[in-house]
Amino acid sequence: MEKNTLLNRVLGLFYPPRCVWCHCFLKGTEKRDRVCRTCKTSLPVFNREERPQVLPELDSCISLMEYTGKVRQSILRYKFSGLSFYSSIYTDLMISILEKEEYACDIVTWVPLSRKRLRSRGYDQAKLLAEGFAEKAGLDCELLLKKIRNTAPQSGTGSRAERKTNIRDAYIPLYENKIVGKTILLMDDIVTTGSTLSECARILKDAGAKQVRALTLARTDLQTLGMEKP
Numbered sequence: 001m002e003k004n005t006l007l008n009r010v011l012g013l014f015y016p017p018r019c020v021w022c023h024c025f026l027k028g029t030e031k032r033d034r035v036c037r038t039c040k041t042s043l044p045v046f047n048r049e050e051r052p053q054v055l056p057e058l059d060s061c062i063s064l065m066e067y068t069g070k071v072r073q074s075i076l077r078y079k080f081s082g083l084s085f086y087s088s089i090y091t092d093l094m095i096s097i098l099e100k101e102e103y104a105c106d107i108v109t110w111v112p113l114s115r116k117r118l119r120s121r122g123y124d125q126a127k128l129l130a131e132g133f134a135e136k137a138g139l140d141c142e143l144l145l146k147k148i149r150n151t152a153p154q155s156g157t158g159s160r161a162e163r164k165t166n167i168r169d170a171y172i173p174l175y176e177n178k179i180v181g182k183t184i185l186l187m188d189d190i191v192t193t194g195s196t197l198s199e200c201a202r203i204l205k206d207a208g209a210k211q212v213r214a215l216t217l218a219r220t221d222l223q224t225l226g227m228e229k230p
């Protein structure tokens with residue numbers, strides 16, 4: 001958590017701290033956690049039974065919370081409004097809630113952005129989550145995939161079949177010596193249809209990974225999008 005330096009106090013005058021989730025202005029001790037009292041007890045966090053889902057190529061896929069309401073608004077600010085420090089609050093929450101066996105692995109990696117998108121955004125939101133999470137969990141973290149094709153954003157493409165075609169062969173494996181025989185934890189901020197995570201898992205398994213498990217901060221309820229589960 002952030003230190004109460006003079007710079008932060010000065011910045012606080014111009015940018016009073018807001019809740020990471022609902023974006024309300026924070027009071028007193030709420031400022032330290034960056035979370036308001038209401039959000040502390042009302043986030044749409046899944047219970048243990050609700051967290052896993054079955055997706056092709058993945059040995060498990062765990063998500064912490066539902067991608068809805070203030071969680072969705074928060075992640076959109078994290079990705080598109082430069083609020084990269086949110087990753088630290090997100091990974092604190094993941095560590096405090098998840099059980100160790102849900103993320104047991106040899107190495108943590110993430111679904112990388114294309115070079116073009118990284119340039120326009122300035123940071124890779126999945127990388128920040130993976131690095132922060134791995135550090136707090138005492139795990140190794142490495143870039144193991146490279147995006148070689150700039151695909152249309154998955155959020156803007158239609159059906160499951162279209163998403164699958166859009167993403168096919170968009171990634172290649174890196175450092176195969178770190179992949180062979182390993183259980184890899186693949187992280188991303190959200191999972192919608194799972195096409196991207198499944199494709200990345202397929203690539204890692206083709207490169208020799210023993211198991212690929214996925215971990216995301218949030219998961220879209222496909223029924224609210226009018227889509228079927230795989």
Ligand SMILES: [Zn+2]
Binds near residue numbers: 019020021036038
């Ligand atoms: Zn709040």
